[in-house]
Amino acid sequence: MTKSLYPIEMKNLLKHIVYIFVVLIGIGVFAQNKSLFEEANTFYNDGKYAEAIDRYNAILETNQHSAELYYNLGNAHYKLNHIAPSIFYYEKALKLNPNDSDIENNIAFARNMTIDAIEVIPETGFSKFVKNITNGLSFDNWAKVSIAMVFCFVILFLMYYFAYATLTKRLAFLGSLTALFLVCVTLGFAFHKFNIDKKDNPAIVFVQETKVKSDPNLRSEEAFRLHEGTKVQVVDEYKNWSKIQLSDGKTGWLISEDIKLFNDF
Template structure:
């Protein structure tokens, strides 16, 4: 019975995938004809079916860009970039979309040891750092056994030094794995969708206004209180924004 259910589910999924591919081709044809609104309707039909991909988000972003929809174009370019962070075409197009925004916010770059640690951590994913740590532990065990059972002094010396080096690398890789996990968890980006919205000093309407933000600006969400989000800008400024004024990027 379970096998029959699995086969039926697989068959339905295949039909849905084939249907979405046909809709995707139709949407692309409409886009190439300059009918961007109709193309968006087709793309959104695919999204509503639960299918997500960098190519789909990228095409949705391009359609919104053609229609001068600032926030949606940046939002979907950013979502595409989350799925394909090294894609040059996405990176190039998102620059054009960001040029439509009003807010001019400077980035505060990391410096010194903090920058070195972050750059090293970002060389690999959490999974790859974890696999490296496990691999080094296995290597340590093998080298330690060679050291323990070898009768040659030179082999013992080589195995001992190599085993110590491998366990050191294992601990470093484990540290980078946990740091990568923390970076990913702390990274909660969102895009401002309100045309203009006040940023409050506290999470309530009566609090003083610290500054204003406009559509398309990217922020980091630090905390949530009721219907308010505490955000941070790339220049270090913080404040509270209504949850309705932004859309979280890591929601798929």
């Protein structure tokens, strides 16, 4: 007696139906978001910035993200003199498209509206050199370069192993050593980039003024105050408090609700 294939066929059919349903939903969302984006741009060009922001936010609610969307949101908030939101969305746009000169120019204008003048401690010497090289590529790209170097090492080592001519063996051996050295170097840069990205947890102050405390409680001594639009680095968290660090090296604790992280998409 043979078993029926009907249950298996039904499962496959249901899988195909679900897949088609998901694809159709995706197409529908894409078409809707495109319509909302065009509508928002029309509102923006007509000077109706609040209405444009509503349409852009509606797109964000569908978990659709792009540098163009964040850039336009930043522009709309900037037109309404919303300091923190404009800087916040420009920063998110810049994270997705770090080489866009328009974003860099607009975020510079938005930062001019902030109150806090915080100095940046310049890096010098070897640490600056290493950091500049490390930030030249993303972690994924450094990993790809490492894999390419491993491939070169294998090819050159095989050439050395199977070659008969002395000169060819010597060149292949030196080349394989060089490739092996570059594997180590690029892996080092890859892991260094990973650690930099892991520690990078920026946020924007979203309240008009916040008191930064020396410890994570309201009774502790006030260290300093920050104002809307200031960029900080979150280095630790405790309950409803966040420990922040400024570009000049100052640290302190503030209420987590007073800031908004922009690494989350």
